[in-house]
Amino acid sequence: MTLDTRLSWTDVRDQVRARILNRTYAPGDRLPRDEDIAQELGCARTTVHRAMQDLALSGLVERKRKGGTHVRADPVTRATFDIPITRREVEDRGAKYNYQLISREMEQTPRAVMARFGLQAPAQMLRVRALHLADNRPYILEDRWVDTTSTPEILKVDLAQHSANEWLVRNKPYSRVDVRFSAITAEGTTAEYLAAPLGSALFVIERTTWIGADPITTVQSVAAPGYQLVAQS
Amino acid sequence: MTLDTRLSWTDVRDQVRARILNRTYAPGDRLPRDEDIAQELGCARTTVHRAMQDLALSGLVERKRKGGTHVRADPVTRATFDIPITRREVEDRGAKYNYQLISREMEQTPRAVMARFGLQAPAQMLRVRALHLADNRPYILEDRWVDTTSTPEILKVDLAQHSANEWLVRNKPYSRVDVRFSAITAEGTTAEYLAAPLGSALFVIERTTWIGADPITTVQSVAAPGYQLVAQS
DNA sequence: AAGTGGTCTAGACCACGGA
DNA sequence: CCGTGGTCTAGACCACTTG
Incomplete structure (x- = not known):
């Protein structure tokens, strides 16, 4: 049998x-x-x-x-990470979410931002800086650039009320995304906003999106000290 | 038609x-x-x-x-990362790979290591510290614990010649892996070995593996300043 | 209870890439 | 060239989950 x-x-x-x-x-x-x-x-x-x-x-x-x-002779460890909307991430941890707009201005893109988008020449984009809080403590500081050519609607959004993070994720689908992780030292205003000791190590997520060949947004999210990113099972 | x-x-x-x-x-x-x-x-x-x-x-x-x-109403950004053998990673960048064993001793697991494995009580494990170099410059410092109960063969390996990283990946398949990323500040011997300025931010990968319910190894890999991890397309 | 995705089968043809 | 994985089809049945 x-x-x-x-x-x-x-x-x-x-x-x-x-x-x-x-x-x-x-x-x-x-x-x-x-x-x-x-x-x-x-x-x-x-x-x-x-x-x-x-x-x-x-x-x-x-x-x-x-x-x-x-x-495979040289097996690789392959790990997948989910990066949700910051508000959700905070709420999923059972904390109270708050958001503060720091600044919102049209500026010329510096070299670093051009590099992330792969641009040859500088452009005018909307720069938005904002702080996400968990239980009223700084959680993530975001420094974002939005291409107003591909995404003019962002100019009408009241960014004091809704974070650009959330508006973009909900309203601006992308076709390509680049994600990278690194670490930086807390300095100057970054340290101040995050209430991090000067010189402490901060975890950084850089995320850049395009629709077709057109840039949408690039954001550098700096997490408060102690942040840890865990792979999905 | x-x-x-x-x-x-x-x-x-x-x-x-x-x-x-x-x-x-x-x-x-x-x-x-x-x-x-x-x-x-x-x-x-x-x-x-x-x-x-x-x-x-x-x-x-x-x-x-x-x-x-x-x-999905709240789309998540899902990113996948490949973490290869360190030697391969270095060579794929076109750099010359070198490896130095720093220490190799049986020790009692501290709390942090117990936590990573989910152990209730401390255990004696083999602790291996080693430095990986790219073009003769410090690249990654690894602090590893190997469970000699599940992996007694590690005791016969000449770890001065072959890194535990490589031997384990090639010879010890695992059934479960936990990966997490974070950032730490360069201090003490860590800073020394990596030739990193005191207080600089360092990127950290923690990787823990099991075979069935048995621990195999856990490693904290600290990268030299400037390290960046990029998502797979 | 019933609707919808999940899976299995058997067979056919396609397309890449090694010899 | 031709072997091997990749995909498509049509139909059947299963299993989860919601109303």
Whole structure:
């Protein structure tokens, strides 16, 4: 008698993964063709394909047409992070959210901002600086540039009431995003607004978006001391 | 005449995404059932399913059985990062890689390490401190704890020759990983080893792995000043 | 109870890329 | 060239979740 339950693609994935973990398929090895695995385990090739797709996505194997499926010799750790609207992030922590507009002016983009957008020449953009608070304590200081050519509507928004962060996320879909993380030292007004000791280390998220080839916005979000970003399971 | 090329799932995805971007389907809206979209576009339901799966993965829509597919009202930015072996990371930048073992001793785990593993009681583990260099300049300082119960083989490895990082990644598969990022201030020996000015901000990656329920290793990797982590496209 | 997404199957054809 | 993964189809059944 064999089991009467059918094999699901997660079962197949787990079996193949187990074989990789226990070195039946060692790093660098080529795995059997999908069809052979399907026959061996008694399921359709599509099911094996679905399983392999998942293993490839998580970085455990590499697949190429004709080349077959190989166990990665240098596995990478692949981690995914969700960056929600700041208000949501604060509220999800059970804290009270507040927001303060610091400044809102048209300015010429400095070199650093041009670089983030990949622009050759400087442009006039709306610069918005604002502070997000959790339980009335500084949480994130954002320094944002909005391209008023692609997003003229931002000029009509009352940024003292609604954060540009929230308005943009809700109203301005993007087609491409660049995200990068780094660390900076608390200095000058940044330290003041965040109530951070001078010289303390601050976590920084830079996020730049485009719609097609047109810039929308770039923001440098500096978090208060102690901030930690955790990968999604 | 209609087009004679068949619709691929990426075509379907792009069409649906376009409708979300142009507000045909607005945030919070419920999309038509997969089957209706399939009929409208003239393809199989499976194809629509594949497209929707991708949109759900990227965080644009949410799907529930019976509940249908909804456009997310609060879109999240979802970013994926690849964390390769340090040697590879250095070499991929076109730099020369070097490695120095700093210390290697059995020690009792402090509170912070117990917390990362979720342990109730302290344990004896192998603590390995090492420096990775790029073009002979400090690149990453790692402070690692290895559970010699789950990974006794580590005791036979000559860690002066091969970094624990590399040996573990190549030889010790894990079933669960926790990754988190933060920022710390350069102090004491950390600053010395990284040749970083006292008080400068340093980017930190913490990575902890388990096999089943058993701890394998946890490492705090502190990067030299200027380090930046960029999301995968 | 019933609607909707999730999955499996079997078969066909396509497209990339190694030999 | 031709082997291998990638995709599409049509149909069936399952499983979750909401009304």
